[in-house]
Amino acid sequence: MxxxxxxxxKGIFKSYKDVKALEDISFSIPRxxxxxxxxxxxxxxxxxxxxxxxxxxxxxxxxxxxxxxxRRDFRKVRLMTGYMPGRFSLYQDLSVEENLTFxxxxxxxxxxxxxxxxxxxxxxxxxxxxxxxGKLSGGMKQKLALSCALIHKPELLVLDEPTTxxxxxxxxEFWEMLGNLKKLGITIIVSTPYxxxxxxxxxxxxxxxxxxxxxxxxxxxxxxxxxxxxxxxSEKMHKLINDLRTFPETASAYTFGQYIHLTLTPTAKAExxxxxxxxxxHTGLEINTISPNIEDCFMNLMVK
Amino acid sequence: MSEREIVIRVRNLVxxxxxxxxxxxxxxxxxxxxxxxxxxxxxxxxxxxxxxxxGLMAPTSGEISVAGFDIYRETEKIKRHIGYMSQxxxxxxxxxxxxxxxxxxxxxxxxxxxxxxxxDALLVRLGFSEVRNSLIKSLPLGWKQKLAFSIAILHRxxxxxxxxxxxxxxxxxxxxFWDMIYESASEGLTVFVxxxxxDEAEYCDRVSIMADGRIEALDTPLNLIKxxxxxxxxxxxxxxxxxxxxx
Numbered sequence: 001m002x003x004x005x006x007x008x009x010k011g012i013f014k015s016y017k018d019v020k021a022l023e024d025i026s027f028s029i030p031r032x033x034x035x036x037x038x039x040x041x042x043x044x045x046x047x048x049x050x051x052x053x054x055x056x057x058x059x060x061x062x063x064x065x066x067x068x069x070x071r072r073d074f075r076k077v078r079l080m081t082g083y084m085p086g087r088f089s090l091y092q093d094l095s096v097e098e099n100l101t102f103x104x105x106x107x108x109x110x111x112x113x114x115x116x117x118x119x120x121x122x123x124x125x126x127x128x129x130x131x132x133x134g135k136l137s138g139g140m141k142q143k144l145a146l147s148c149a150l151i152h153k154p155e156l157l158v159l160d161e162p163t164t165x166x167x168x169x170x171x172x173e174f175w176e177m178l179g180n181l182k183k184l185g186i187t188i189i190v191s192t193p194y195x196x197x198x199x200x201x202x203x204x205x206x207x208x209x210x211x212x213x214x215x216x217x218x219x220x221x222x223x224x225x226x227x228x229x230x231x232x233x234s235e236k237m238h239k240l241i242n243d244l245r246t247f248p249e250t251a252s253a254y255t256f257g258q259y260i261h262l263t264l265t266p267t268a269k270a271e272x273x274x275x276x277x278x279x280x281x282h283t284g285l286e287i288n289t290i291s292p293n294i295e296d297c298f299m300n301l302m303v304k
Numbered sequence: 305m306s307e308r309e310i311v312i313r314v315r316n317l318v319x320x321x322x323x324x325x326x327x328x329x330x331x332x333x334x335x336x337x338x339x340x341x342x343x344x345x346x347x348x349x350x351x352x353x354x355x356x357x358x359g360l361m362a363p364t365s366g367e368i369s370v371a372g373f374d375i376y377r378e379t380e381k382i383k384r385h386i387g388y389m390s391q392x393x394x395x396x397x398x399x400x401x402x403x404x405x406x407x408x409x410x411x412x413x414x415x416x417x418x419x420x421x422x423x424d425a426l427l428v429r430l431g432f433s434e435v436r437n438s439l440i441k442s443l444p445l446g447w448k449q450k451l452a453f454s455i456a457i458l459h460r461x462x463x464x465x466x467x468x469x470x471x472x473x474x475x476x477x478x479x480x481f482w483d484m485i486y487e488s489a490s491e492g493l494t495v496f497v498x499x500x501x502x503d504e505a506e507y508c509d510r511v512s513i514m515a516d517g518r519i520e521a522l523d524t525p526l527n528l529i530k531x532x533x534x535x536x537x538x539x540x541x542x543x544x545x546x547x548x549x550x551x
Binding site: 039167 | 344345346347444445468471472473474475476477479482483486490500501502503506507525526536537538541542545
């Protein structure tokens with residue numbers, strides 16, 4: 001693929017004094033992709049995104065964005081990038097409309113010129129356009145911030161944890177908005193600590209402690225999980241997890257909603273664990289083989 | 305269930321801000337030793353209700369008792385019998401682990417010797433003895449959260465309120481945190497918790513879901529899933545908690 005059709009990061013390192021925030025981060029993202037960085041707080045997502053949008057310099061490594069070098073061509077990179085930082089960073093005492101006008105003006109455009117890009121999102125907060133941004137609800141702030149990041153018609157949208165602290169319903173709506181923006185051909189890089197959002201991305205990188213553990217489509221990540229995985233429950237769930245942890249053949253046991261997800265050592269079988277638990281007087285025992293989800297995969301990679 | 309001891313009793317709780325009704329006639333009980341999930345979309349009225357239950361804000365009307373104390377006349381007693389932890393405000397970053405423990409112990413009126421004794425036990429249980437004199441800001445987020453929870457129950461309250469305690473932590477730490485919650489609940493602590501992680505809703509003994517200031521559903525996760533013909537709490541939540549258009 002030609003270099004002006006993708007974003008390529010090679011060997012990015014960044015340290016803050018003796019804290020290594022990023023270690024040897026490499027990836028490539030073709031134009032038009034919806035790419036997710038999935039990982040907990042402190043994994044390095046925000047540092048990486050600041051470097052991507054040229055607000056921070058890496059110690060080592062190179063990033064090429066659609067043919068532009070992030071250091072040498074930083075002015076051009078800024079013009080073609082829309083960035084929504086994790087912390088709400090609009091002007092709290094300017095109105096909704098004033099904020100949007102401000103962002104349009106500094107990029108030399110107008111709300112009118114690119115209204116079509118933000119219509120679906122902005123129309124939901126337009127009835128409140130005279131209200132100070134600081135007085136908006138969480139969901140409305142998020143929509144305004146996205147509108148401001150989009151108003152100059154960026155080729156690349158970089159969204160740092162847009163759904164953190166947002167309830168499950170609003171999160172679903174936000175991802176639908178991202179799906180619509182992707183259809184317009186905008187490349188979207190998004191980070192999230194919510195593992196279940198991985199399946200909404202074309203491809204994801206699982207990131208932990210400044211390192212990428214795996215990069216692939218959600219489906220491939222799930223199918224690369226090799227060990228058989230069991231979902232197990234009984235009437236006494238708290239006792240069940242404690243007992244499973246004392247079972248010598250248990251490789252991992254984590255709670256997942258109403259079930260415990262269990263993997264066993266290579267030689268052990270499901271019957272062995274059933275026998276063990278029956279001896280421990282568990283009743284209502286249920287055990288099924290299941291396909292892992294992204295969170296199973298993430299935890300599996302973490303302990304490797 | 306009727307024989308179980310009630311530690312939070314809420315009848316007809318109403319809270320209005322001008323014309324806006326944040327809590328619209330809430331009625332529920334929370335039992336001793338229960339892990340009670342308090343869910344709802346952003347803006348549904350959860351924070352208002354929690355502030356009232358913690359004695360930080362008076363309701364407009366309703367009969368409410370927390371830990372056996374009346375919400376209108378005995379707020380100071382309520383505060384002494386509850387613990388509180390949120391993701392946003394937990395510990396003082398520029399104090400050490402031990403200084404934070406001592407500070408909170410002091411606020412709750414524990415004697416110095418008692419604080420020292422409980423601090424030692426707490427640090428041993430968490431395996432944190434080595435970081436006793438480290439600044440909070442030098443600790444990983446997951447450690448801070450475990451410590452914040454332990455400090456929130458240092459004065460052995462009847463009830464602990466956890467407001468989105470696990471936001472942002474890695475999936476393994478998040479589960480270790482829930483292990484701590486279960487353990488404390490099995491010792492009789494009542495846990496009142498809000499979360500945006502729907503799998504965590506399934507760990508609760510009972511769950512209430514708020515929408516538009518009202519409690520739309522309250523039952524065990526399993527019963528809610530059956531009743532709403534869903535396979536997970538996530539589906540239940542989406543069916544009930546339509547987003548509120550806030551004005």
